[in-house]
Amino acid sequence: MADLKLRHVAKSYGDVQVLRDIDLDITSGEFIVFVGPSGCGKSTLLRMIAGLEQISDGELQIGGRVMNDIPPSQRGIAMVFQSYALYPHMTVRDNMAFALKIAGQSKEQITAATDRAGKMLQLTPYLDRLPKALSGGQRQRVAIGRAIVRDPQVYLFDEPLSNLDAALRVATRIEIAQLKASMPDRTMIYVTHDQTEAMTLADRIVVLAGGGIAQIGAPLELYERPSTEFVAQFIGSPAMNLLPGRVKTVGATTLVALDGGLEAEVAIPTRAGDQDMPVNLGVRPEDMRVTEGTPVFESTVDLTEALGEVTLLYFGTNADTVPIIAKLPGIHPDLKGRRVRLTADPHALHLFHKGQSLLYRDGPPPAYQARTAAPSGSMGSTPTAPDERGGDRIEEGLIKPVGPVR
Numbered sequence: 351m352a353d354l355k356l357r358h359v360a361k362s363y364g365d366v367q368v369l370r371d372i373d374l375d376i377t378s379g380e381f382i383v384f385v386g387p388s389g390c391g392k393s394t395l396l397r398m399i400a401g402l403e404q405i406s407d408g409e410l411q412i413g414g415r416v417m418n419d420i421p422p423s424q425r426g427i428a429m430v431f432q433s434y435a436l437y438p439h440m441t442v443r444d445n446m447a448f449a450l451k452i453a454g455q456s457k458e459q460i461t462a463a464t465d466r467a468g469k470m471l472q473l474t475p476y477l478d479r480l481p482k483a484l485s486g487g488q489r490q491r492v493a494i495g496r497a498i499v500r501d502p503q504v505y506l507f508d509e510p511l512s513n514l515d516a517a518l519r520v521a522t523r524i525e526i527a528q529l530k531a532s533m534p535d536r537t538m539i540y541v542t543h544d545q546t547e548a549m550t551l552a553d554r555i556v557v558l559a560g561g562g563i564a565q566i567g568a569p570l571e572l573y574e575r576p577s578t579e580f581v582a583q584f585i586g587s588p589a590m591n592l593l594p595g596r597v598k599t600v601g602a603t604t605l606v607a608l609d610g611g612l613e614a615e616v617a618i619p620t621r622a623g624d625q626d627m628p629v630n631l632g633v634r635p636e637d638m639r640v641t642e643g644t645p646v647f648e649s650t651v652d653l654t655e656a657l658g659e660v661t662l663l664y665f666g667t668n669a670d671t672v673p674i675i676a677k678l679p680g681i682h683p684d685l686k687g688r689r690v691r692l693t694a695d696p697h698a699l700h701l702f703h704k705g706q707s708l709l710y711r712d713g714p715p716p717a718y719q720a721r722t723a724a725p726s727g728s729m730g731s732t733p734t735a736p737d738e739r740g741g742d743r744i745e746e747g748l749i750k751p752v753g754p755v756r
């Protein structure tokens with residue numbers, strides 16, 4: 351079994367606390383991705399799981415066994431680093447075989463294991479080559495092969511693709527996904543800065559920030575139901591726009607009076623006590639569309655960026671505040687300098703207690719479900735499904751921050 355439990359895990363370097371109170375349950379066979387801003391402790395957490403860093407406080411269990419003081423070699427894990435760290439004077443096969451030789455395995459066992467790994471990673475034609483005669487992507491595959499030959503229960507990846515160019519990154523990412531599919535009972539934990547890797551590889555993403563876990567969830571759950579403004583702006587690119595305003599009308603849907611005079615109808619229920627509450631309306635650039643009707647945002651386009659399939663429109667680039675960005679399908683260079691009116695489906699809008707947390711009320715289902723169920727522009731029926739994961743965050747009748755990002 352390769353399930354992991356982290357209980358109140360903390361890490362300090364001297365007086366500096368890098369991670370605190372990390373509680374995390376990882377099920378056997380899960381693909382977990384750690385993301386978060388630079389320096390938030392992603393690699394440190396991974397290295398503590400690997401046994402390369404001492405755990406300052408709390409407990410780590412792997413397969414039901416406390417691992418805090420167990421050396422890395424006895425944890426049933428293998429780690430793949432950003433730098434492939436291959437031995438330059440050894441062939442691909444010898445690089446992969448090295449740990450098995452040290453472990454005293456027989457020649458037959460080693461040949462079988464390296465043949466198998468070579469086949470899984472399409473390295474068979476290169477087994478007798480030296481690393482210098484391989485591409486970056488092939489070298490990283492050898493590094494992964496070195497992990498595979500040991501047949502660990504848990505694979506740890508620390509930004510394995512960040513040294514590769516864009517095309518190789520995509521190809522190797524797909525190989526890692528296929529590798530995982532071929533080993534459904536093996537657990538993988540993966541650190542990355544790359545949103546696409548996180549969104550496509552993960553069963554669940556763990557967002558780390560400020561020394562703790564900001565949110566854990568399936569990729570689309572984080573995208574559709576971020577629990578704080580931080581997560582809302584961290585997941586998704588370009589980041590979610592936040593438009594300040596106040597709750598104007600409460601009810602099954604909420605009317606928000608935005609600063610500057612516009613209004614937005616949001617498919618999130620509010621109660622009498624929420625009246626006049628300061629809020630931020632969250633709207634993703636890709637959810638905005640040009641309208642002739644009532645806009646939630648209206649301004650002059652400062653800049654356009656045509657990316658081929660989409661055009662990014664920038665507003666307020668000269669202001670002190672963060673620019674507002676809209677992402678429209680197609681090519682629209684003609685919009686530069688024009689005043690445009692933008693709206694968004696009420697089900698696609700997010701509402702945050704100003705500063706931090708999402709206003710969930712009676713636990714609307716993920717917005718993507720509501721959006722696919724409701725015709726565009728229609729408010730549909732008010733969703734009432736219970737929120738399984740964030741249930742403890744729902745405060746009946748009150749708009750309450752869920753607390754600071756831990």
Ligand SMILES: Nc1ncnc2c1ncn2[C@@H]1O[C@H](COP(=O)(O)OP(=O)(O)OP(=O)(O)O)[C@@H](O)[C@H]1O
Nearest residue numbers: 363366368386387388389390391392393394395543
């Ligand atoms: N050996 C060390 N001594 C002191 N501080 C350290 C040590 N190793 C890491 N840190 C600090 O711990 C914090 C977390 O580092 P870590 O490398 O885990 O972050 P990260 O999220 O992986 O960052 P990045 O995304 O930039 O790789 C950083 O502030 C770093 O400076």
